Amino acid sequence: MAVVEVRITLKKGVADPEGKNTLKALELLGFEGVREVRSVKVFEIETDGETEETERSVEEMCRKLLANPVIHNYTIRIK
Amino acid sequence: MKVSNARVCVLRIEGTNCEEESYLSFKRLGAKPEKVHLKQLTRTDVTSDEKRSLADYQILVLPGGFSSGDYVRAGAIFAARMKSRLSRDLVEFVRAGKPVLGICNGFQILVETGLLPAMSGIMTEVPEAVLSTNDSARFECRPTLLKKVNRGSCAFTTKIPSDKISAIPSAHAEGKLTFPVDRAKRVVKELADNDQLVFKYVDPEGDIAGYPWCPNGSTENIAGICNREGNVFGLMPHPERVFFRYTHPDWTRNPDGAGDGRAVFESVLDYVSKKL
Structure with a gap:
């Protein structure tokens, strides 16, 4: 069994209203020195397989469902 | 084909809403709509008399809502x-020139499926x-004003005069139509050249305007697009919610005539009666 962590981030130049709003709220709460907040989505996927095959199949999961290539980058890490 | 024979598949899964309004919009105009669960088309976990085939319908409607809780991404x-x-069935359906309508969540689904903008x-x-x-990071829920920019390709807007400003309500948190950053301008130009742009958010004068007239910060204020052939159409606002005049917020001041959304359903039924 392997646990795979998929991290979905927004591409450079894509607006991140969730991050921006969180930043604003943090400022309102009095936190100083916060430069930027970026929202990121993480999926933890438990699979039967191991290694190369797993990575290929998770890559396919990202392409077919987890990420939208128009706005997302993704990284895959086998834990 | 006669409108009274036109079968409309209003497709739903868990989290769909407005399927009743979509269903009734077609029923009131004399067509034969049916609310169908996706499992009936994929023929999973249903009895034999619940099974349906997409090919038996003339129009496919993906209503609004929050299908599957909007998990992963809206509509994904x-x-x-x-x-x-259903890939093959969907492609066959569209290739046969049959109309597909996606409203709100339905538009998100069409984009995630790759049926829109479908430039190639x-x-x-x-x-x-x-x-x-x-852009506001909020759920924006209120009437929005739309101007038709389509020059005639879209099967769903032929009965809307080009100078009309339609008041059609929006209710969504993810409605900002976005193209790849590095080539967004080119994509929009191509869509315009192909006559795939259908509706834009405008102010009461009919001019392109920012928030709050445009509720989401959509690229060039685009509210709805269609495929190249014009038979697949998606939009964020909800035409089925303003079928009647009296569901418009200003109906006591302007009580006469139909609701602004009705023309969308009339247009597509007109298309079906002439082309299918």
Whole structure:
């Protein structure tokens, strides 16, 4: 069994209203020195397989469902 | 084909809403709508008399809502489930010139499925656009004003005069139509050249305007687009919610005539009666 962590981030130049709003709220709460907040989505996927095959199949999961290539980058890490 | 024989598949899964309004909009105009669960088309976990075939319908409607809780991305799971079992049926449906309408969540599903904007071919393998989070990062729910920019390709707007400003309500948190950053301008130009742009958000004078007239920060204020042939159409606002005049917020001051959304359904039924 392997646990795979998929991290979905927004591409450079894509607006991140969730991050921006969180930043604003943090400022309102009095936190100083916060430069930027970026929202990121993480999926933890438990699979039967191991290694190369797993990575290929998770890559396919990202392409077919987890990420939208128009706005997302993704990284895959086998834990 | 006669409108009274036109069968409309109003497709739903868990989390769909407004299927009743969509269903009634077609029923009131004399067509034969039916609310169909996706499992009836994929023929999973249903009895034999519940099974349906997409090919038996003339119009496919993907209503609004929050299908599968909007998990992963709005519309992504509905799209994945449709693509997994119905890809061929969907492509056949669109290729036959049959109309497909996606409202709100339905528009998000069409984009995630690759049926819109579909600038090359009928259905792209990966999405070419996305309906991303509103600039306000909020759920925006109120009447919005739309101007038709389509020059005639779209089967769903032929009965809307080009100078009309339609008041059609929006209710979404992810409605910002977004194209790849590095080539967004080119994509929009191509869409315009192909006559795939349908509605834009405008102010009461009919001019392109920012928030709050445009509720989401959509690229060039685009509210709705169609495929190249004009038979697949998606929009964020909800025409089925203003079928009647009295569901407009100003109906006591302007009580006469139909609701602004009705023309969308009349247009597509007119298309069906002439082309199918």
